[in-house]
Amino acid sequence: MDDAFFMKEALKEAQKAYEENEVPIGAVAVFKNQIIGRGHNQTERLQDPTAHAEMLAITAAANALNSWRLKDVAIYCTVEPCVMCAGALVLARVKRIIFAARDEKFGGCGSVLNVVNEDQLNHQIEVSEGILKEQSISLLKSFFEKKREKKS
Secondary structure: OOHHHHHHHHHHHHHHHHHOOOOOOEEEEEEOOEEEEEEEOOHHHHOOOOOOHHHHHHHHHHHHHOOOOOOOEEEEEEEOOEHHHHHHHHHOOOOEEEEEEOOOOOEOEOOOOEHHHOOOOOOOOEEEEOOOHHHHHHHHHHHHHHHHHHHO
């Protein structure tokens, strides 16, 4: 299985968020070519500012491995992890982050800050971007257009 396969799974999670009227971002955690954690944004439903897709996928992966150290885990995200999530991914010792679209307002993997490759931290993460970018952007645009229509 390749990056596109796992990103499609992350997009399925983002679609769940969309259907729940949450910002449509999804993530999956992959270990030894198997999905061990899934998450989609649930900040509104849980009224929790930390209930981002990546955070939920990290928790699920840690539970699956019975360890907070996710050193051989890859995280696939439909949008670049924010600074909070990037920090959590560093703390979890994730090996690799693959994201579809950049987040120019909150991105923690190079767009705003580069938390995941900060030399002063004790762990850096390999980053790849752009996998199924158009699908991720299309879902986000559709969500925010729908939000604007409701306000009019």
